[in-house]
Amino acid sequence: MVTKPDIDLGQYKYGFSDPENYHFKSRKGLDEDIVREISQMKGEPEWMRDFRLKSLEYFRKRPVPTWGGDLSDLDFNEIFYYVRASEATGKSWDDVPEYIKNTFEKLGIPEAERKFLAGVGAQYESEVVYHSLQEDLENQGVIFLDMDSALREHPEIVKQYMGTIIPPNDNKFAALNSAVWSGGSFVYVPKGVKVEIPLQAYFRINAENMGQFERTLIIVEEDAYVHYVEGCTAPTYTTNSLHSAVVEIIVKEGGRCRYTTIQNWSKNTYNLVTKRAAAYKNATMEWVDGNLGSKLTMKYPAVWLMEPGARGEVLSVAFATDDMHQDAGAKMVHVAPNTSSQIISKSISKGTGRSTYRGLVKVHKGASNVKANVVCDALLLDESSRTDTYPYMEIEEEQVSIGHEATVSKVAEEQLFYLQSRGVSEADAMSMIVSGFIEPVAKELPLEYAVELNRLIQLEMEGSVG
Amino acid sequence: MSDTPLFQVENLHAGIEGEEILKGVDLTINRGEIHALMGPNGSGKSTLAYIVAGHPNYEVFEGRVLYKGENVLEMGADERAQLGMFLAFQYPTTIPGVSMANFLRLAVNSVRGEDDGEGGKKRIAPREFRRMLREKMQMLNIDESFATRYLNEGFSGGEKKRAEILQMAMLEPEFAIMDETVSGLDIDALRTVSEGVNKLYDGTMAMLLITHYQRLLNHIKPHYVHVMLEGRIVQSGGPELAEELEAKGYEQIRSELTPAG
Numbered sequence: 001m002v003t004k005p006d007i008d009l010g011q012y013k014y015g016f017s018d019p020e021n022y023h024f025k026s027r028k029g030l031d032e033d034i035v036r037e038i039s040q041m042k043g044e045p046e047w048m049r050d051f052r053l054k055s056l057e058y059f060r061k062r063p064v065p066t067w068g069g070d071l072s073d074l075d076f077n078e079i080f081y082y083v084r085a086s087e088a089t090g091k092s093w094d095d096v097p098e099y100i101k102n103t104f105e106k107l108g109i110p111e112a113e114r115k116f117l118a119g120v121g122a123q124y125e126s127e128v129v130y131h132s133l134q135e136d137l138e139n140q141g142v143i144f145l146d147m148d149s150a151l152r153e154h155p156e157i158v159k160q161y162m163g164t165i166i167p168p169n170d171n172k173f174a175a176l177n178s179a180v181w182s183g184g185s186f187v188y189v190p191k192g193v194k195v196e197i198p199l200q201a202y203f204r205i206n207a208e209n210m211g212q213f214e215r216t217l218i219i220v221e222e223d224a225y226v227h228y229v230e231g232c233t234a235p236t237y238t239t240n241s242l243h244s245a246v247v248e249i250i251v252k253e254g255g256r257c258r259y260t261t262i263q264n265w266s267k268n269t270y271n272l273v274t275k276r277a278a279a280y281k282n283a284t285m286e287w288v289d290g291n292l293g294s295k296l297t298m299k300y301p302a303v304w305l306m307e308p309g310a311r312g313e314v315l316s317v318a319f320a321t322d323d324m325h326q327d328a329g330a331k332m333v334h335v336a337p338n339t340s341s342q343i344i345s346k347s348i349s350k351g352t353g354r355s356t357y358r359g360l361v362k363v364h365k366g367a368s369n370v371k372a373n374v375v376c377d378a379l380l381l382d383e384s385s386r387t388d389t390y391p392y393m394e395i396e397e398e399q400v401s402i403g404h405e406a407t408v409s410k411v412a413e414e415q416l417f418y419l420q421s422r423g424v425s426e427a428d429a430m431s432m433i434v435s436g437f438i439e440p441v442a443k444e445l446p447l448e449y450a451v452e453l454n455r456l457i458q459l460e461m462e463g464s465v466g
Numbered sequence: 467m468s469d470t471p472l473f474q475v476e477n478l479h480a481g482i483e484g485e486e487i488l489k490g491v492d493l494t495i496n497r498g499e500i501h502a503l504m505g506p507n508g509s510g511k512s513t514l515a516y517i518v519a520g521h522p523n524y525e526v527f528e529g530r531v532l533y534k535g536e537n538v539l540e541m542g543a544d545e546r547a548q549l550g551m552f553l554a555f556q557y558p559t560t561i562p563g564v565s566m567a568n569f570l571r572l573a574v575n576s577v578r579g580e581d582d583g584e585g586g587k588k589r590i591a592p593r594e595f596r597r598m599l600r601e602k603m604q605m606l607n608i609d610e611s612f613a614t615r616y617l618n619e620g621f622s623g624g625e626k627k628r629a630e631i632l633q634m635a636m637l638e639p640e641f642a643i644m645d646e647t648v649s650g651l652d653i654d655a656l657r658t659v660s661e662g663v664n665k666l667y668d669g670t671m672a673m674l675l676i677t678h679y680q681r682l683l684n685h686i687k688p689h690y691v692h693v694m695l696e697g698r699i700v701q702s703g704g705p706e707l708a709e710e711l712e713a714k715g716y717e718q719i720r721s722e723l724t725p726a727g
Binding site: 412413414415417418419420421422423424425426428429432433435436437438439440 | 519520521522523542543544546547548552553555558559561562563564568569572573576577616617633637
């Protein structure tokens with residue numbers, strides 16, 4: 001924090017790109033033929049092809065949302081919907097092509113990670129090329145695969161759960177993902193198994209105009225536990241890129257799942273993601289969500305509290321800098337009585353950046369003794385930055401306890417002066433105040449992600465003073 | 467160079483929002499000296515402290531503040547601290563989410579600066595930092611849990627004052643201003659804080675103690691005492707002046723100084 005790395009901020013840190021050398025790349029735009037081609041290339045069963053085609057229909061019929069962020073510049077015909085970088089998923093590191101390794105190298109991913117992480121699923125383009133899973137996990141019956149492999153190896157589980165939490169017709173982007181999905185993670189944790197170390201996956205977009213539509217499905221059986229971690233970085237391009245993922249999670253009785261994401265998309269990416277979990281009796285679902293970068297992010301991780309004793313939590317941090325709009329939040333849907341939820345949202349806006357908290361707490365009729373708490377804090381770094389809060393509440397039951405706090409603050413002159421009077425430069429003081437502001441979320445992250453989050457924020461903060 | 471006083475204020479006229487609060491302050495402090503600045507509320511003591519430390523909201527209309535012969539008024543607060551000046555705040559600000567240890571490490575490194583390659587000050591190694599922090603905390607009777615607490619968040623009055631002294635101990639300034647460092651403390655806290663200050667005073671650093679009450683000076687012995695009234699230093703003397711003030715009160719001093727008429 002004291003040393004000022006010599007970094008040219010005009011250039012996005014992960015903005016390098018490899019020469020394109022793909023096995024297959026679909027043409028721009030989307031129609032039935034492309035969807036059929038994707039399904040055929042992947043050698044999918046008929047039901048999956050039909051699932052995709054049906055989804056394409058929904059996608060066409062669904063209007064582009066007019067709430068949230070501005071999507072008017074997004075041209076669906078300018079996107080590549082499928083790119084396959086490598087023939088098959090490499091099971092060992094040696095099988096991974098050299099240029100892909102180089103990219104991981106630049107991102108600082110491999111070596112150390114492999115040692116203490118249970119499995120590294122690294123997604124390069126639309127296909128997962130590298131995947132490892134420690135043997136003891138396999139022996140316990142834990143399945144951690146890329147989604148395409150899961151469809152081949154465990155079609156019955158995929159068919160049973162896919163689309164049950166987020167149906168293809170849920171919204172336009174969920175429909176799009178359902179039609180053209182590729183890659184993503186599949187995690188299955190059997191009854192009573194507690195996965196002690198976080199499962200991690202890295203995602204990366206590399207082809208210009210390519211949409212990344214990964215599909216993730218996590219099933220946590222009774223009394224099981226897993227922490228899934230996903231980090232994303234994307235290179236910079238001059239035309240718009242689209243990322244539209246779908247993440248479905250099922251946490252059964254007494255189970256617990258934590259899903260941690262730090263996303264740092266390049267500044268021309270539309271990041272439109274649907275994430276939803278269903279938590280059953282006495283189950284706990286926690287989303288920890290960090291949103292940096294992107295042109296527009298619209299993301300509202302949701303928990304449906306289906307049975308008594310279920311608990312949901314969302315901790316989120318958004319950082320919007322020049323020309324960015326972070327429209328993020330959370331949804332808690334209390335279907336059953338005696339369920340509880342907590343949403344803690346922290347946003348930082350800098351320059352012409354805009355952060356929006358958009359959240360929903362819904363309590364269904366009959367869901368008595370519900371406890372829900374929402375805290376959203378916004379920090380504005382200068383006069384031009386902007387924040388808005390839309391905390392929707394739909395409460396159909398009287399016996400509930402709902403709390404809501406929202407604060408908007410500016411970096412106080414007194415805080416800056418106090419730190420500066422200890423010899424700390426104005427820039428370092430500002431960074432320190434921002435790091436402190438997000439600390440309640442950062443401390444919930446695995447250490448290397450907390451460090452990465454702080455480092456990314458430091459980079460964004462550079463040049464914010466003066 | 468050795469004849470240059472460590473700290474000098476010359477004919478300082480300054481204030482806030484256009485209002486003149488200091489109306490011509492002169493003050494000289496040499497190395498090794500402890501000065502006490504006394505005066506009633508609103509006399510301008512804290513204003514002087516803020517201006518010397520470089521608070522951006524205050525304006526200087528006239529005069530100079532010299533540190534080691536250099537006018538610091540054009541410098542930022544950080545630069546002044548890097549030169550070796552320190553202000554213990556009367557009302558320290560809370561910085562949520564920033565642990566005392568992280569903050570202190572950044573501050574110590576900022577004050578020490580980059581290695582100049584000539585055997586000068588340099589960055590502190592993490593292990594050395596932890597050792598130093600533990601040692602200073604023990605010296606000041608501060609519980610180790612302070613290191614992981616967020617800066618001033620939820621601190622009691624006494625804890626805040628001790629935290630200020632801890633910062634001073636870590637930054638090792640050559641000149642420290644302590645603004646009402648013991649005001650509002652009970653007798654035990656007063657003793658702990660003043661003992662800490664006495665331990666830090668090594669005979670070569672200089673201090674300016676700003677205080678409303680004489681009682682601090684029973685614990686920390688000043689070499690010189692100054693009385694400030696309405697933005698001016700109206701009387702200076704030895705430690706006996708503090709006792710005289712205690713006996714007479716500020717009103718009598720004021721009336722003695724005002725020509726009868």
